Amino acid sequence: MKTNWRALRCGCLIVAGVILGGKPAIARAQDATGAATTPAVISSVAITQDPQRAAIRVEGAGRLDVHAARIQNPERLVLDFAGARMDVQRTSIPGVSAPVRSVRMAQFRPDVARVVIDLTMAAPYQIAHEGDAIVVYLQAVPAEAASPAPVTSTSNDTPKREISYSANAPRVLNTGAKNAAAPNFPLPNELTQPSASLADEKSEPARPESASQAAQQAVQQASNAASTVASQQAPAANSTGSSQAPGKYSGEPISVNLKDVDLKDFFRLIHEISGLNVVLDPNVKGTLTIVLDEVPWDQALDIVLQNNGLDKQLNGNVLRVATRETLKKEAETARDLQKAQAEAVAPVTVTRVLSYAKASTMRDTLKKFLSQRGDIFSDDRSNQLVIRDIPSVIPTIDNLIRQLDRKSQQVEIEARVIAATRSFSQDIGVQWGFAGTTTGGRSIFAGNPAVGVSPIGTGAGLPQPPLIATPVGSSGGSTPGIPFNVNLPAGVPTSGIYFGHRSPNFAVDVFISAAEAKGVGKLLSKPKIVTQNNEKATVKQGQKIPIQTTINNTISVQYIDAVLKLEVTPQITAEGTVFMDVLVENTQIDNGIPRVQGIPALDTQSAETKVLVADGGTVVIGGIIVTQQQTQVNEVPWVGSLPIIGYLFKTRSVNITSSELLFFLTPRIIPG
DSSP states (O other): OOOOTTGGGSOEEEEEEOEETTEEOOOOEEOTTSOEEOOEEEEEEEEEEOSSEEEEEEEEESOOEEEEEEETTTTEEEEEEETEEEOOSOSEEEOOSTTEEEEEEEEEETTEEEEEEEESSOOOEEEEEETTEEEEEEESSOGGGOOOOOTTOOOSSSOOEEEEOOTTOOOOOOOSSTTOOOOOOOOOHHHHOSOSSOOOGGGOOOOOSSHHHHHHHHHHHHHHHHHHHHHHHSOOTTOSOOOOOGGGOOSOEEEEEEEEEEHHHHHHHHHHHHOOEEEEOTTOOOEEEEEEEEEEHHHHHHHHHHHTTEEEEEETTEEEEEEHHHHHHHHHHHHHHHHHHHHHSOOEEEEEEOSSSOHHHHHHHHGGGSOTTOEEEEETTTTEEEEEEOTTTHHHHHHHHHHHSOOOOEEEEEEEEEEEEEEEEEEEEEEEEEEEEOTTSSOEEEOOTTTOBOSOOSSTTSOOOTTSOOOTTOOSSSOOOOBOSEEEOOSSOSEEEEEEEEOSSEEEEEEEEEEEEEEEEEEEEOOEEEEETTOOEEEEEEEEEEEEEEETTEEEEEEEEEEEEEEEEEEEOTTSOEEEEEEEEEEEEETTSOOBTTBOEEEEEEEEEEEEEOTTOOEEEEEEEEEEEEEEEEEOTTGGGSTTGGGGGEEEEEEEEEEEEEEEEEEEEEOO
16 A cells, blocks of 8 residues: 655645534524624634644624734734633644644633634735635745645645534544545644633833844743653663553554555655654664554554564654664663763862761762762761762752751650559358267267367366366366367458357357458659650660679679660651650569569569651550459368368469550650
8 A cells, every 4th residue: 555645735724613413503593673783703713824824713703793813932822802702612723834833712701702823934914804704814835935825726736625524523534545645743742731711912022133033932831841741652762662651642543554655655644643753773674554443643653663572762852663672772871871971070179067967977869879989978077978970960968968857846755654453352251160078978979189179278268168178297287178070260360250159068160261452553654855856865764683694614794674764766857757666664573572583573564666756645555454363272182072061161362463565655746
């Protein structure tokens, strides 16, 4: 398939308008007598361009009165239609070739419709009335080199092509017809919008001295706009890929059907479509077969580049296409050249005084940004940095010093350590003994004196049963108490009950002893510390215990901390919160544990965590609860396990202790 490249240089007609129900959307009003009147309504704006001149045709219903004004920087022509209403679908029409860049239209005021013609140069213009239409002619070349031609005239050498705009019909590139003319599509919106709003004739800047200066100014503005889009649409010079996200393509949609077409012809087509100047590397070669329907032209370009191992560079309005290997070699050559130039420059030596940061700490950070010939030293006495490197690196180092050598904020951390202990003990015991004899005293039942003897004797004032005989060798007097059958008293009794009975043939003594104790303890510590942002701070309070050790016949003394310690590193976030790395430790001497060679035991509670807290907020970082319960039962075998009766044959001791440790942290950012 061959493409008629000469036909691509012909003029084109671009139209913007609104069609509703197959008819122009023209407002009509009824007067008091019912007769229909047609107000001034602009229903369509069209551009006709050929290599020598361009014409902008404004049509509508009613009489159109136009007032024209020229504005510079950028060059544009403003048409105001007093008493007219704008009724078109599109608000902007891109131009195809000089001098028209684009045409924008809007309702400037309720009674003024405005059409702005963005120009690439200060071209002369003429305004003519053709029926109800207003036609503005613009010369693409000086007036003496070309003569005006009617807007409807065509020739065999430059056949006219029409590209219509509508909401549901994108432009199509038909490459199958003979001598089919490919439309000259405009660049994406970023390259065709010199201004975000309509021109304001009240702020007209100074006019250039000549038309050539205006043309140069317009070309420069177009180049700057293209450079801006280059950073968004094209990869960097040393990029190895050209794939982009679909949302970044803003070119006009096209439909192409090509088979075995030379790659060079495809890039010539891109030139005609985009208006960019295309330069091909000599190594670009091959054929192309592609079928696309309604695909943005810049996306089609990226697809072809990626499929053929190519890449692109956009510099101004010049698009360069080369192989990735070529671009890689160029990037390596440029890097080597830059390195050689840096090595050829004589190094300089400068000193920088730091105010808040330590020179020794800053030195290691800045070393990573020096060139291969650079070096940096620190003087701790004066807190200065001595930098030796090529001149181009010094501004970068200075900028880093300004960013890093800043006053740090300070944080006050207040900690509360609460240790609460509870204890409960209960001890219940029983002691009893009995003695009895049968009639005649032939049989005696009693306890064992080895278990224990009741402290209640049978002497004066108490009946002395005949079954209790005075021990052998006794001198008489009071008789000892009854031997215990069960002797299981409370350990340290605080209360008791006694029951005794004496009769000629039977005696009994019963003792019930009990003890109960409760205890509550509370320890409150409140350390407080102030430190800078990202700086660790430590506060301690307590004792140091000496410990003597012998190693290789050498006696040494070490000290172990028995202190309350708070160690915290705060970091102030961008949201105003405080991120803390915290270690809280409470170590005390435990006198309840026997000492070993004079060294006491230590009781320690600690918590280590990382937590994020709001400024002035309080967080609990530790809640350690320890509960210990011990129950001890001493009983007479077998009998003590019986229900109810077993309580007379056993003693029961219960000990319960619990301790709870809480750490409360409150950080506060110090203002200023």
